[in-house]
Amino acid sequence: MDTQRDLKFASKAIHAGQRPDPATGAIITPIYQTSTFVQSSPGVFKGEYDYSRAANPTRTALQDNIAALEGGRHALAYASGVAATGAVVHLLREGDHVILCDDVYGGTNRLFNRVFKQHGLDISMVDLTNEKAYRDAFRDNTRLVWVETPTNPTLKIIDIEMVSAIAREKDAIAAVDNTFATPYLQNPLSMGAHIVCHSTTKYIGGHSDAIGGVLIMDDDDLHERLKFLQLSEGAVPGIFECFLLLRSTKTLHVRMERHCENAERVARHLEAHDAIERVIYPGLESHPQHPLAMKQMKAGGGMVTAYLKGGLEAARRMLERLEIFALAESLGGVESLVEHPAIMTHASVPPEQRAALGISDSLVRLSVGIEDADDLIADLDAALA
Ligand code: P1T
Numbered sequence: 001m002d003t004q005r006d007l008k009f010a011s012k013a014i015h016a017g018q019r020p021d022p023a024t025g026a027i028i029t030p031i032y033q034t035s036t037f038v039q040s041s042p043g044v045f046k047g048e049y050d051y052s053r054a055a056n057p058t059r060t061a062l063q064d065n066i067a068a069l070e071g072g073r074h075a076l077a078y079a080s081g082v083a084a085t086g087a088v089v090h091l092l093r094e095g096d097h098v099i100l101c102d103d104v105y106g107g108t109n110r111l112f113n114r115v116f117k118q119h120g121l122d123i124s125m126v127d128l129t130n131e132k133a134y135r136d137a138f139r140d141n142t143r144l145v146w147v148e149t150p151t152n153p154t155l156k157i158i159d160i161e162m163v164s165a166i167a168r169e170k171d172a173i174a175a176v177d178n179t180f181a182t183p184y185l186q187n188p189l190s191m192g193a194h195i196v197c198h199s200t201t202k203y204i205g206g207h208s209d210a211i212g213g214v215l216i217m218d219d220d221d222l223h224e225r226l227k228f229l230q231l232s233e234g235a236v237p238g239i240f241e242c243f244l245l246l247r248s249t250k251t252l253h254v255r256m257e258r259h260c261e262n263a264e265r266v267a268r269h270l271e272a273h274d275a276i277e278r279v280i281y282p283g284l285e286s287h288p289q290h291p292l293a294m295k296q297m298k299a300g301g302g303m304v305t306a307y308l309k310g311g312l313e314a315a316r317r318m319l320e321r322l323e324i325f326a327l328a329e330s331l332g333g334v335e336s337l338v339e340h341p342a343i344m345t346h347a348s349v350p351p352e353q354r355a356a357l358g359i360s361d362s363l364v365r366l367s368v369g370i371e372d373a374d375d376l377i378a379d380l381d382a383a384l385a
Pocket of ligand 1: 082148212
């Protein structure tokens with residue numbers, strides 16, 4: 001059986017890319033904590049490995065596992081989510097034009113607009129929920145469309161099929177940052193995207209103990225070009241991080257089920273709460289793109305965003321009083337986190353852009369963990385009282 005293709009998600013999560021260690025029978029892929037591999041004669045290796053920046057067996061197992069989960073032929077792992085994002089941008093040349101989803105992680109915005117712009121890339125930030133604005137943004141030199149869906153932090157849903165089809169028509173690469181949805185809820189390659197990106201720091205890692213990133217693609221040529229860049233630039237993950245992530249992917253489907261269940265309960269509770277102005281959650285009927293979310297995602301995900309009544313003071317008070325939800329950047333771990341995007345994750349986004357996107361002082365972002373939902377709701381009620 002080809003475990004990359006034939007098994008269902010839960011079985012792939014546990015088995016794809018991994019087999020008992022041929023030397024010892026160890027059921028878990030060993031941590032091949034080695035920088036180099038012995039050669040019997042120059043250029044003659046024992047297996048396929050020569051140097052761990054190029055490839056390492058623990059990393060290969062992780063890459064093959066995640067490729068299978070996204071339904072792609074290839075995956076490449078990186079030292080962080082932003083390193084994975086940067087690798088895609090290095091496919092471009094000076095003078096190329098990029099269409100960047102307007103609401104993306106603050107660090108992605110910073111990478112494109114404050115790093116790559118200086119290297120001669122032209123960047124347009126576009127509301128990709130607006131098909132006309134998207135079409136109008138294309139130029140003769142548009143080579144890349146970078147999508148996040150659901151977006152960070154306002155949880156807009158971008159139509160991956162629409163965006164990818166138009167990008168293909170225009171000969172541009174369609175890349176989708178699938179960090180918030182995870183491969184369990186949404187597989188952009190099956191909707192026409194060329195490349196999927198994840199910050200594995202989040203749900204794929206799931207335990208807030210490792211930083212990492214990954215790219216998944218089907219196209220052999222794209223894979224060869226990105227593999228060359230991975231080797232040449234060297235932003236590869238440590239071997240122990242690969243081992244941690246391989247352990248984590250085994251439970252991704254179980255964790256995501258509970259994240260979604262808990263997030264929906266929290267979202268419905270907050271929607272009915274007097275202290276809350278508005279809740280954004282893709283699984284709620286009130287979400288402006290709820291039907292699209294339900295079409296391209298299996299469930300609403302684990303992230304909930306809410307506008308509080310009373311502005312910054314009310315937000316600060318709530319964030320300081322929460323006890324189970326920890327006030328911290330990041331998301332996707334088993335423990336619930338909460339943060340204030342305008343001051344924390346999106347502080348590097350210029351204030352006028354933040355205002356246009358609705359990243360206001362009264363906005364808080366919840367990463368709903370897999371604790372008991374009753375306890376989470378009681379914690380929120382106490383903080384909002
Ligand atoms: O932190 P790193 O592993 O480099 O991942 C960057 C990244 C990429 N894409 C998305 C959608 C992200 O949310 C992130 C990181 N985000 C946070 C740290 C955060 O709190 O939103």
